Amino acid sequence: MEVFWFIPTHGDGRYLGTREGARAVSYAYCKQIAQAADELGYSGVLLPTGKSCEDAWIVASTLVPVTNKLKFLVAVRPGLMSPTLAARMTATLDRFSQGRLLINVVTGGDPVELAGDGMFLSHDERYKLTGEFLDVWRKELEGEEVNVEGEHIRIEGGKALYPPIQKPYPPLYFGGSSEAAKDIAAEHVDVYLTWGEPLDQVKEKIEHMRKLASAKGRTLRFGIRLHVIVRQTEEEAWKAADELIAHLDEETIQSAQQIFARMDSEGQRRMSALHHGDRSKLEISPNLWAGIGLVRGGAGTALVGSPDSVAARMKEYADLGIETFILSGYPHLEEAYRTAELLFPKLPLKKPEENGNPSFISPFGEMIANNEIPDARVKSGK
8 A cells, every 4th residue: 555645736724615724835845745754654646637736747847856756746648748748748857856756647527728728629529539539658768759630639740758767658547437547557557546436336336347457458556546535533523524624615516516417527526416515414424424525626525534444444545456546634734744653554555665665654753761762563652
């Protein structure tokens, strides 16, 4: 199991849907989060993409030099960038980061936002374009010269002269719940991502994806994108979940849901269907809470509970085949520490290494009497 964290380049704060307790996006703050994740033993960080975010490629390029082992999951956008340009960008950042780049393939699910970027293809046509894009991107990074005239992409003499460090190219991550998206994933990607749905839905999706990939002679790895609210006790965790949406009113919720409804993303539809905008029915399965999706697009669920219960739920997902957990929490700096300190000791983690030496996963605390390392056992204090 490996755990990633999240760089909130679209904003952060203590509460959802309000300026109360909000924090501005700044380089200094993003650097703090990245360095915390690096030090605490997270395997990587996800950088979001879209018009609400600072540009993921530029953010990653500024954070690579101030971190040591952290990997960066950065989006390519078929149709918004040429596959040849994307291949060159990939090779450069992979080389300059010493192999710390991961690629997130994002086709996009909001027609209004896509129109603002000059993209007017239908949902299924965008995925056809994505398939053509990835075919070119992969071949160029494998060292081929590409000449192709497809339905959406025409390339003459496309070639990436500088090879990436990771062979044959940095791993491809991809999330999509429609049949068109699943076909593309089965054909091209390395890690198929799902948002945090109940176990039975995730199980069904994984089984289906394994069959699709097997039919093409391929295998997939799997990851999940979730928020997390972990506290010492169940009561504290659920109180924190309630506080996160304490400033949301019905008008704000309905406004957000109307925006989600215009999207043609099957994944977003599935997220919205978990709660239908009703804040009275948010625990959709044990320790899985849909409150974040009331106003946040994309990943809208959180694992909520004590370290033991959250770890138990994560292990249930792992038993289905999930290897990578991409987590986040509000505010992201403090919750990066809280999650590592409370949750990591409960998990069978794949630990990043630096110069061949295992990194610390969480601090051991202040020395006792200037001489002794604190005992790892929990003591009552009596």
